[in-house]
Amino acid sequence: MSEEPNPPRLIAWELTSRCNLSCMHCRGASTDEKAIGELDTFEAKTFIDQVASFGSPILILSGGEPLVRPDVYELARYGTNKGLRVVLATNGTLLDRETVRKLKEAGIKRVSISLDGADSATHDGFRGVKGAFDKAMEGIDALKAEGMDFQINTTITKRNLGEIPRILKMATSLGAEALHIFLLVPTGRGENLADEEIPPAEYERILHWFYEQKKHTSLELKATCAPHYFRIMRQCAEKEGVEVSIKTHGFDAVSRGCLGGTAFCFVSSTGDVQPCGYLPAIAGNIRQQSFGEIWNNSTLFNELRDFSLLKGKCGKCEYKNVCGGCRARAYAATGDYLEEEPYCIYHPRQK
Ligand code: HEM
Numbered sequence: 001m002s003e004e005p006n007p008p009r010l011i012a013w014e015l016t017s018r019c020n021l022s023c024m025h026c027r028g029a030s031t032d033e034k035a036i037g038e039l040d041t042f043e044a045k046t047f048i049d050q051v052a053s054f055g056s057p058i059l060i061l062s063g064g065e066p067l068v069r070p071d072v073y074e075l076a077r078y079g080t081n082k083g084l085r086v087v088l089a090t091n092g093t094l095l096d097r098e099t100v101r102k103l104k105e106a107g108i109k110r111v112s113i114s115l116d117g118a119d120s121a122t123h124d125g126f127r128g129v130k131g132a133f134d135k136a137m138e139g140i141d142a143l144k145a146e147g148m149d150f151q152i153n154t155t156i157t158k159r160n161l162g163e164i165p166r167i168l169k170m171a172t173s174l175g176a177e178a179l180h181i182f183l184l185v186p187t188g189r190g191e192n193l194a195d196e197e198i199p200p201a202e203y204e205r206i207l208h209w210f211y212e213q214k215k216h217t218s219l220e221l222k223a224t225c226a227p228h229y230f231r232i233m234r235q236c237a238e239k240e241g242v243e244v245s246i247k248t249h250g251f252d253a254v255s256r257g258c259l260g261g262t263a264f265c266f267v268s269s270t271g272d273v274q275p276c277g278y279l280p281a282i283a284g285n286i287r288q289q290s291f292g293e294i295w296n297n298s299t300l301f302n303e304l305r306d307f308s309l310l311k312g313k314c315g316k317c318e319y320k321n322v323c324g325g326c327r328a329r330a331y332a333a334t335g336d337y338l339e340e341e342p343y344c345i346y347h348p349r350q351k
Pocket residue numbers: 010012058060062063087088089110111112151153224225226257258259260264266275276277278
């Protein structure tokens with residue numbers, strides 16, 4: 001019998017698909033209509049039980065907008081009591097000091113705020129609502145006033161590429177713990193935004209820049225949905241004559257590009273388990289099978305764990321074990337999640 005996979009280290013859970021915003025790039029449906037078929041409080045707690053009995057991942061309460069769900073505090077407390085590290089991902093517009101106090105009481109350890117621009121013109125343009133930037137900044141003020149750790153999540157597109165250095169400065173002066181960049185995946189409502197994706201050469205440039213910035217900041221910088229980073233990190237280290245290790249490169253030294261199905265998964269508001277929120281392929285549903293069963297046995301997840309199945313350039317690449325390409329972007333471009341990452345400029349040595 002084959003060995004059982006390690007349990008996930010991180011689960012992003014779409015508590016609800018409802019949202020008070022409707023950003024153009026959103027991977028979700030995110031409208032203010034009542035969600036159909038959403039897990040109720042009891043089902044949500046059963047899911048937490050299953051996760052906690054199976055492993056002890058970081059549980060990211062996401063959405064839609066998780067703060068529109070009234071039982072968000074009850075679920076956060078439940079997860080915390082079960083020993084999970086529970087964090088919350090929000091657009092920040094619904095946060096005030098009272099809300100932050102309740103999140104703290106529920107045991108939430110960190111909150112991420114999405115900032116897609118360094119000012120209101122870019123951010124509000126992106127998020128489709130005037131005042132979204134100011135509201136998010138007020139949310140950050142509330143987090144600071146209540147002493148809640150926070151990080152900034154930024155989705156990079158052609159619109160804000162030039163503002164990333166300013167966003168990094170802003171995250172630093174605001175006192176964030178981390179800046180996590182996401183690279184746009186044209187999926188969900190963002191399906192038609194392929195034109196907004198930065199070209200592959202720009203990916204290369206911004207990820208090199210990111211590598212350099214890490215040397216000069218105490219902020220935790222993480223590139224999510226940018227698996228190429230792990231190749232670029234190794235190429236840069238080789239040039240510098242430095243060996244990649246935890247000592248020199250921290251957690252990045254032992255992590256890899258796409259973690260979907262290997263250390264990370266996404267659970268939708270109706271209980272579908274997916275490799276990530278940007279890849280609409282379903283490993284199973286927690287209403288039909290336990291989370292652990294899906295994680296261990298799904299064909300989809302087992303395929304994603306077998307890097308020898310990667311096709312095209314990714315399949316031949318000497319970096320496939322540390323990068324692996326973005327499976328969601330491959331799926332969006334070709335309909336096959338094992339195909340090559342379409343936004344990579346690198347030519348593997350093997351032809
Ligand atoms: C500390 C270690 C962390 C790691 C290694 C990590 C890694 C990841 C990964 C792999 C993804 C999925 C994207 C993909 O499929 O490539 C992701 C998504 C995400 N992470 Fe993190 N993350 C970490 C911490 C956090 C924290 C502390 C927060 C929030 C406070 C957070 C917020 C998010 C959000 C909002 C998403 C998107 C999920 C969604 O689709 O809604 N992450 N992260």
